[in-house]
Amino acid sequence: MYLKGSAWSAALETLEFLEKNKVKGYVTGGAVRDTMLSREIRDIDIVLEASPDMVLHLFPQAVQPSSSFPVFIVPRHGCVFEITTFHPDQQSLRMNLERRDFTMNAMAVDRRGNLIDPCGGQSDINRQLIRSVYPPLDRMKEDPLRRLRAFRFVSEFDFSLEESTWQAVCADECGLQNTAEERIQREIEKMLEGRAGSRALELLLASGIVNDFPVSIKPRYILTNHKSPELADFSTMEEKWVVFFFLLYSEKAGQFVNRWPMKKSLRTRIRHIIHVCTANPDGVNWDTEMVYQNGWRTAIQIETVSQWLTGVPNSRRLEHIINLAHSLPITSRNDLKVDGADIVRQHPGLPGRWIGHLLTYLEEEVLQGRTANKREELLSLVKEKLSHER
Ligand code: ATP
Ligand code: MG
Numbered sequence: 001m002y003l004k005g006s007a008w009s010a011a012l013e014t015l016e017f018l019e020k021n022k023v024k025g026y027v028t029g030g031a032v033r034d035t036m037l038s039r040e041i042r043d044i045d046i047v048l049e050a051s052p053d054m055v056l057h058l059f060p061q062a063v064q065p066s067s068s069f070p071v072f073i074v075p076r077h078g079c080v081f082e083i084t085t086f087h088p089d090q091q092s093l094r095m096n097l098e099r100r101d102f103t104m105n106a107m108a109v110d111r112r113g114n115l116i117d118p119c120g121g122q123s124d125i126n127r128q129l130i131r132s133v134y135p136p137l138d139r140m141k142e143d144p145l146r147r148l149r150a151f152r153f154v155s156e157f158d159f160s161l162e163e164s165t166w167q168a169v170c171a172d173e174c175g176l177q178n179t180a181e182e183r184i185q186r187e188i189e190k191m192l193e194g195r196a197g198s199r200a201l202e203l204l205l206a207s208g209i210v211n212d213f214p215v216s217i218k219p220r221y222i223l224t225n226h227k228s229p230e231l232a233d234f235s236t237m238e239e240k241w242v243v244f245f246f247l248l249y250s251e252k253a254g255q256f257v258n259r260w261p262m263k264k265s266l267r268t269r270i271r272h273i274i275h276v277c278t279a280n281p282d283g284v285n286w287d288t289e290m291v292y293q294n295g296w297r298t299a300i301q302i303e304t305v306s307q308w309l310t311g312v313p314n315s316r317r318l319e320h321i322i323n324l325a326h327s328l329p330i331t332s333r334n335d336l337k338v339d340g341a342d343i344v345r346q347h348p349g350l351p352g353r354w355i356g357h358l359l360t361y362l363e364e365e366v367l368q369g370r371t372a373n374k375r376e377e378l379l380s381l382v383k384e385k386l387s388h389e390r
Pocket of ligand 1: 105
């Protein structure tokens with residue numbers, strides 16, 4: 001294996017530093033796998049034949065994100081290393097690797113750059129297979145999240161699931177009832193993002209794994225009358241999540257989103273798309289107001305999901321949204337040639353709440369084409385309105 005690049009130099013130098021301190025260390029996990037696949041490496045996992053205390057002694061800059069897991073984040077030579085140690089019942093690197101999830105993740109590289117591959121990861125990578133470390137069912141029972149990771153890797157690499165691994169992934173005795181929602185979400189997100197996302201999603205639904213989700217996010221029933229989505233048709237993560245939620249929760253999608261531990265801003269956008277699609281089951285009637293209120297990007301997202309839901313693809317409706325967006329005189333309140341400060345300057349002492357009302361009024365007048373977005377015209381409209389209201 002050709003270990004090139006600054007990340008690998010930093011990693012091998014770190015292993016050498018460890019050896020000088022009489023500690024054996026190995027690069028494992030994603031970095032070895034991704035290098036073999038000629039993919040850019042993300043983070044570098046290093047495992048040490050040492051105690052967690054030794055990690056802190058050797059790397060005083062190490063940070064331990066969770067006191068319940070002996071995983072240390074170590075910044076070094078411009079890279080970030082994730083350092084773990086052998087579990088107390090593991091006496092060798094081999095035992096450590098045999099406790100991992102899939103063969104392609106169960107390889108290691110020593111400080112001389114030699115590959116250590118006791119589970120046959122390289123051969124599975126060459127055959128484009130996701131294979132559980134033996135024996136599959138026990139592996140899944142040990143940590144049921146591995147069932148989901150299988151689909152995530154199918155999607156990321158466009159590989160096949162080896163038969164006995166698939167059987168174990170489908171086994172309902174390895175429920176995810178006690179798996180943290182955060183971990184589930186991270187794997188689903190990577191699955192939806194991956195290049196074979198559609199195939200992975202189809203496998204995931206066929207496996208029945210969602211019925212073993214924790215009660216909080218377990219679907220009550222699964223939609224069957226929807227065509228399996230072609231995830232590539234949805235260009236943003238918001239849309240992919242919305243589709244996933246509709247598949248799992250149907251018309252209850254809006255309620256269930258709140259139970260997934262998503263970033264607030266992402267959840268708000270997802271909920272909005274779900275809300276508009278649910279409120280318009282036969283499709284949205286796009287007009288100037290609707291495109292303006294949603295913004296054209298969100299309007300396109302809503303329309304794309306809505307067409308999938310109604311099963312009627314129609315590129316002209318998307319063009320219609322773009323045409324409406326082009327014809328909008330303003331795209332947001334910020335585009336008005338008058339702002340709150342201008343109004344206060346012209347009408348000192350005006351109660352604050354009036355300013356908002358007046359801006360909404362101007363926005364509406366400009367949007368409906370009843371006035372031009374020109375400073376003088378807007379200010380005289382304000383004057384006129386106030387003389388009527390007072
Ligand atoms: P990436 O970092 O590219 O998302 P990765 O495979 O490196 O992928 P990490 O979460 O960084 O994923 O985990 C590092 C390694 O730890 C994995 O390659 C695997 O060997 C092992 N591992 C991670 N999660 C599990 C798990 N749930 N069960 C068993 N082994 C795991
Ligand atoms: Mg990793």
